[in-house]
Amino acid sequence: MEQSLAYLREIMAGRADDTNMAGREIYKLLTNKQYTTEAAFVRDLTQEEAKYLNSILIQAIEYSNQEKDEKRARHLNEIYEILMI
Numbered sequence: 001m002e003q004s005l006a007y008l009r010e011i012m013a014g015r016a017d018d019t020n021m022a023g024r025e026i027y028k029l030l031t032n033k034q035y036t037t038e039a040a041f042v043r044d045l046t047q048e049e050a051k052y053l054n055s056i057l058i059q060a061i062e063y064s065n066q067e068k069d070e071k072r073a074r075h076l077n078e079i080y081e082i083l084m085i
Contacts, residue, residue, distance in 0.1 A: 003075055004076065009027070012027040015056070025046075026052070038078055038079045061080065
């Protein structure tokens with residue numbers, strides 16, 4: 001699995017029990033399919049899932065930057081940029 005998606009799966013695992021259906025569906029996609037690129041993953045998202053993921057990524061990138069985890073922030077930002085295209 002692409003490292004960016006592995007980081008995202010880790011984040012979504014912590015939210016898998018959320019009441020938000022989009023979060024659970026994103027986690028299912030990440031655990032049930034083998035994506036080779038971030039773009040392939042993003043293409044599979046519904047509009048609602050993309051909107052939810054956008055808000056989650058902003059928080060996760062900010063947290064990674066606060067923790068000085070530049071590598072993680074960069075990988076998560078790669079997914080965020082694809083969402084914005």
